[in-house]
Amino acid sequence: MVGGKDETVFAIDAVRAKKRNLKNMDSANEESPWVEYIGTREQTIETVNRRDLVGLAGVLGYPLQLKAGRHVLPWPDDDVPPFAHWLNANPNVARSELGVDGHPARGGFIPRFAFPRRMWAGSQVSVYGAYGVGQPVTHRKSIESISPKSGRSGNMIFLTLLHEFYVDTQLIVREVQNLVYREQATAAAPVPRVIPVAEVKALFDYDWCEILSPDPVWLFQYSAVSFNGHRIHYDRDYATQQEHYPGLLVHGPLCATLLLNLYQKNNPDKRITAFDTRVVAPIYDNADFFIFGAATDTGAELWVAGPDGQQCMTAVVRAEK
Numbered sequence: 001m002v003g004g005k006d007e008t009v010f011a012i013d014a015v016r017a018k019k020r021n022l023k024n025m026d027s028a029n030e031e032s033p034w035v036e037y038i039g040t041r042e043q044t045i046e047t048v049n050r051r052d053l054v055g056l057a058g059v060l061g062y063p064l065q066l067k068a069g070r071h072v073l074p075w076p077d078d079d080v081p082p083f084a085h086w087l088n089a090n091p092n093v094a095r096s097e098l099g100v101d102g103h104p105a106r107g108g109f110i111p112r113f114a115f116p117r118r119m120w121a122g123s124q125v126s127v128y129g130a131y132g133v134g135q136p137v138t139h140r141k142s143i144e145s146i147s148p149k150s151g152r153s154g155n156m157i158f159l160t161l162l163h164e165f166y167v168d169t170q171l172i173v174r175e176v177q178n179l180v181y182r183e184q185a186t187a188a189a190p191v192p193r194v195i196p197v198a199e200v201k202a203l204f205d206y207d208w209c210e211i212l213s214p215d216p217v218w219l220f221q222y223s224a225v226s227f228n229g230h231r232i233h234y235d236r237d238y239a240t241q242q243e244h245y246p247g248l249l250v251h252g253p254l255c256a257t258l259l260l261n262l263y264q265k266n267n268p269d270k271r272i273t274a275f276d277t278r279v280v281a282p283i284y285d286n287a288d289f290f291i292f293g294a295a296t297d298t299g300a301e302l303w304v305a306g307p308d309g310q311q312c313m314t315a316v317v318r319a320e321k
Helices: 032-037 050-059 084-088 197-202 216-225 236-242 252-266
Strands: 041-047 117-127 136-151 154-167 170-182 208-212 271-279 289-295 299-305 311-320
Touching: 032 136, 050 084, 050 216, 084 252, 117 252, 208 252, 252 271, 252 289, 252 299, 252 311
Parallel strands: none
Antiparallel strands: 041 136, 117 170, 117 271, 136 154, 154 170, 208 289, 271 311, 289 299, 299 311
């Protein structure tokens, strides 16, 4: 859970449900070798630590005041925000076990897909209980499905992971995470055009809006606090020359965190119980982007818009008092 990188680790116990050797995949149509990966699971036990939460608060722009030598968090110590589980959902591996993209090399928990580009496509999250700083949290992760698909943007492989987080025996967070692996790009993606702020805002009906200015330091900070080594977020040469993006990519979980934080700031009397997020298009660090929210009877609809007004992420939040 939150912690375990540079402060006390309660325990780490990696559990492999199956062991196998797979050959390199040549195309998205070779589905049968991946069937053996379905149900593969891994378990880690870590402590929720304050340092990562302080780092997250800084990324979100909260003032970090010191009191008796400790930073004051914007959240209660015994009730961390519903997006905090992303801080340590990424695996810890040795440098020698990393792939060229900065993620753990494939062929271990994740199959050895031939497609080099990986993106977070969205998640469905349910929040069942509160947890806090210093508590040991068990993270159980398993592969639910692997689905090759073809579309206008080429061949892809969709990987669905189930994440469950427990305090003692109580399930507190459940996430169904969708990842997509894509073929190597053959040409550079276009830089999104920039239209006036007023024109972007005029496209939507909303209750809350913020404008954000991404930069490499901000993206590096979130990569560091979430232990996300994916180079598309902080290595411009790799992002533009190897994966052919027009700039650094803003993390999908960071965009979702910004949306959920927008809701919480404007609804301090509500508690988020579930949220669904879906990535439509990437956000780059070339220009400002927008986060919007509109209240509903059961929570809110939230979205990220790029500098051209295109919706790049959507989210539905369910909350209660």
